[in-house]
Amino acid sequence: MKKCVCVLAMLAFAASAFGGEALDPSLKSHLYFLGRWDHRATGSYASAPNANVQFNANAKSIVFDLEGYSRWRFDVDGKPMSYFETKGHKITKKLGAVGDGKDHRYRLIKISESNPGEVCLHNITLDASGKFGPAPAPSNRRIEFVGDSYTVGFGNEGTNQDPAEMEFEKTDASKSYAFLLSESLKADFQVNAVSGRGLVRNYANIAPGWNLVKLYNYTVAGVASTSTDTVQWDLNQFHPQVIVIFVGINDFQGEPPYADKRVFSAAYARFLDKLRAAHPNVKFLLLSTKVWPNDDLTPTVQAIYDEQIAQGHRDVEFKVLQTENVGLLGHPDVRAHQEMANTIRPIVARLGGWLSR
Template sequence: MRRMEGRLRTMALEDAPLVRTHGRTGTSRSPLALFWTGSGIELVVTGAELWLEVEASLGRYEPWFSMLVNGAPVSRQMAQEGRRWVPVFRGMNPHTAKRVRFVKESQAMSSDPDCALLLHGLRTDGELLPVPERARRIEFVGDSITSGEGAIGARSEEDWIPMWFSARDNYAWLTAEALDADCRILSQSGWGVLSGWDNDPRSRMPAVYEQACGLLGGERNEALGARETHDFGSWQPDAVVVNLGTNDGGAFRSPEWICRETGDRFKQRLADDGSFHADDLGAFEAAAERFLGRVRACNPQAWIVWAYGMLGLEMMPSICRAVDAHAKRTGDRRVAVFQLPAMTARTQGARQHPGTEAHRQAAEALAEHLRGLLGMPRAER
């Protein structure tokens, strides 16, 4: 549907095929549900004015978003409840083309089915142009680090709220920018490979990897397509970066998880000497190896890089054993482990998580590693 609002033309996203979608979404184009960190839209448009029709619902948490014009951030804000028109720019040279990106800054909220961010359409006096293709595609799978938790905000901040999450100040986004790559981010704070930080075995990223956004509950999210099986053929990455294990390590020092409904229990145990129990490390390694097999089946040509180390290295030996076991069992030679630079007291951000500088250091190192794997020229220094 198109209509004129004075000199502005209004169109639904389904009528704007030149608008590019970023991130895994459901099948609906109007409205377009932005599930994951860093999801959004990108467009190139002429004209003096551009507005986007944004709808948000706020439960316990609220979605945050930012907007970029020609690669530069011009706005970052909390979405307001309801459906409204949000201005992107006004009064710019109508004859020049502007590359615009709308980015969801906060992660999918697995504990809050009422938190949602949708895009319906756009309003402009200009014309849409094709969005240039980027050279590469990279998928990132991780936890709070990959969600950018604490990447923005003062070091003293401890409130667990969406304001301290950032898609653009996190290593995944920065790595993709360095490699001129489109990226998709699948991440959830507190989740792991075998269990979450609290030993909850339901908080496993491998369990939702093959869905659009399977960690979101509620009838509305299901209607928006969150539980649909993802079509991997529609977007094949050159590399999949897995940054999981930090919460699995934390589970060893957390209390036993007990399900209120069933009484089921789960615990990653410590041995008598305080070390990680060998049997439970083995269970983590088996789960990690199975996940590598699943990632490979879904992405047959991609490099798989398990990147780890920004918040400690205690699970690194197990990660290396899992990657080695996968490679030996399958003959897969496009899989690697990469140690990320550790956060320091100087680079710590909010909520005792990596800050922007820690993410920049990680992105610089990871991008250089990926350049070598993908046969790209090294960065000039």
């Protein structure tokens, strides 16, 4: 086990006041958005990793009008077709489609984190003979992931030898345990995770006051602290059956002072109660791992779990993950993320009632 340095992804990109027109209302009826998106007059905005848009189409080519800093993965029928980057200014990205005269399912996935910042999807157009099909149907399985850089997939394509400044190039959220697990269970999902943030105390006390509990309230968390018109997220828009909570690494790691355990535990319990009230019958998986230097996280979350059980709650499970942190800045690499997904898959499937019979 190597120590993890869960730093804030210090992308030196200011939040932008993007321009342009919103998606055509007739087009929206063909699209299925997953993750937190803010649909405004100038486009559809997001900051969370793995936010994506899906649609069915019979086309030879597809054009995306995009703005903001991000890495993107373009899928056809659930398999990666291409990867590309946007570097802030508005671009028109034309991508080849299957073009065999049949409908196929396409998906554009935001595989990097906007921290700080946001991206904007202005439009999607097909070639002259292309046609959109009906919007994809939602899955009857829904998972939410709440966490920090581990859940983002920060630096999972890098190594400890890579320069710290390569977090943009070396992060692929579609290779995170959250994405891999959701795909294997054929579940719709949200990843509400922000690198460097703790439940009550952020890594090295960065961005005081803007911890995970506060950022969780916003649709586009990447600009919540700088934008006066950022909207709050409506919890009724996505009701998960299982919520995986992997928080606290940044509360108890790096340079002291660390979070007060009593304050942390109280905030954790309040957060669980908030989610229970918003999502009746939801189940929770509480995750922990070894942290440096004092390894305070696991006994603290264990005590929270024990107290929940003592209070009569039967909707929680607890699991400690062992990871070899050989990715960028001591984070889990792609192999470790696959192992994490494999480890918790049977627990999440049981909590969701999705075990095969």
